[in-house]
Amino acid sequence: xxxxxxxxxxxxxxxxxxxxxxxxxxxxxxxxxxxxxxxxxxxxxxxxxxxxxxxxxxxxxxxxxxxxxxxxxxxxxxxxxxxxxxxxxxxxxxxxxxxxxxxxxxxxxxxxxxxxxxxxxxxxxxxxxxxxxxxxxxxxxxxxxxxxxxxxxxxxxxx
Amino acid sequence: xxxxxxxxxxxxxxxxxxxxxxxxxxxxxxxxxxxxxxxxxxxxxxxxxxxxxxxxxxxxxxxxxxxxxxxxxxxxxxxxxxxxxxxxxxxxxxxxxxxxxxxxxxxxxxxxxxxxxxxxxxxxxxxxxxxxx
Numbered sequence: 001x002x003x004x005x006x007x008x009x010x011x012x013x014x015x016x017x018x019x020x021x022x023x024x025x026x027x028x029x030x031x032x033x034x035x036x037x038x039x040x041x042x043x044x045x046x047x048x049x050x051x052x053x054x055x056x057x058x059x060x061x062x063x064x065x066x067x068x069x070x071x072x073x074x075x076x077x078x079x080x081x082x083x084x085x086x087x088x089x090x091x092x093x094x095x096x097x098x099x100x101x102x103x104x105x106x107x108x109x110x111x112x113x114x115x116x117x118x119x120x121x122x123x124x125x126x127x128x129x130x131x132x133x134x135x136x137x138x139x140x141x142x143x144x145x146x147x148x149x150x151x152x153x154x155x156x157x158x159x
Numbered sequence: 160x161x162x163x164x165x166x167x168x169x170x171x172x173x174x175x176x177x178x179x180x181x182x183x184x185x186x187x188x189x190x191x192x193x194x195x196x197x198x199x200x201x202x203x204x205x206x207x208x209x210x211x212x213x214x215x216x217x218x219x220x221x222x223x224x225x226x227x228x229x230x231x232x233x234x235x236x237x238x239x240x241x242x243x244x245x246x247x248x249x250x251x252x253x254x255x256x257x258x259x260x261x262x263x264x265x266x267x268x269x270x271x272x273x274x275x276x277x278x279x280x281x282x283x284x285x286x287x288x289x290x291x292x
Binding site for chain 2: 026029033040130132133135137148150151
């Protein structure tokens with residue numbers, strides 16, 4: 001920016017003040033814009049992650065529904081995100097292991113499926129599952145306080 | 160030639176342009192945030208629809224919910240915020256009155272289907288959506 005100062009001493013003071021005000025306003029605008037832009041980029045990145053998580057969550061939902069839709073019976077209340085159940089007389093479990101991989105366990109045989117990568121990322125807390133009758137509520141809790149939820153119907157018998 | 164004023168015209172134009180661009184950027188960011196709030200509300204609405212529809216179909220029974228909701232019934236803001244949908248039976252949280260017009264779920268029987276309306280006018284953005292099943 002090029003500024004011209006007049007010879008008149010009285011006016012010189014005014015131009016300096018104007019210059020300072022101009023610089024201050026510009027600095028504030030630049031700071032606000034940069035702050036808003038950086039928050040926008042973070043939010044955009046988060047929303048992509050969020051979509052990825054929703055995809056994973058619905059994978060879980062469909063898997064649980066498929067495994068339990070026939071004659072699955074929940075053995076006990078769901079604890080620590082582990083769903084123990086019997087289906088066609090076999091005792092099985094669905095859970096997310098310590099590496100965040102979604103697993104199906106059937107009498108010692110151990111199968112990892114549906115998620116080649118970890119289900120849990122740095123922003124997430126372990127899966128929370130609660131039960132009401134034959135409905136399971138699966139929640140991915142985020143460390144920031146947000147959560148992704150889905151509802152799964154087990155033992156589907158239309159009424 | 161002696162120049163007048165303390166600032167050159169092109170500098171002034173640059174500042175004006177910069178200000179316009181900044182204001183435009185701020186508007187874009189604000190509209191993005193508003194759209195984001197609407198997306199979150201839509202996600203919430205879809206979750207509540209899913210819970211209610213599955214509970215009606217596989218637990219309570221569609222005929223029973225049609226009887227219950229012959230006149231419009233509401234799930235109020237307190238129950239929505241405290242996750243009562245996950246903890247209590249649907250019939251226990253349905254109320255015939257609205258506590259707060261800003262956030263509620265309305266369930267009522269239409270001719271041959273049940274309609275669920277989700278209204279959320281909190282967090283600055285108005286949202287209204289419905290589904291039939």
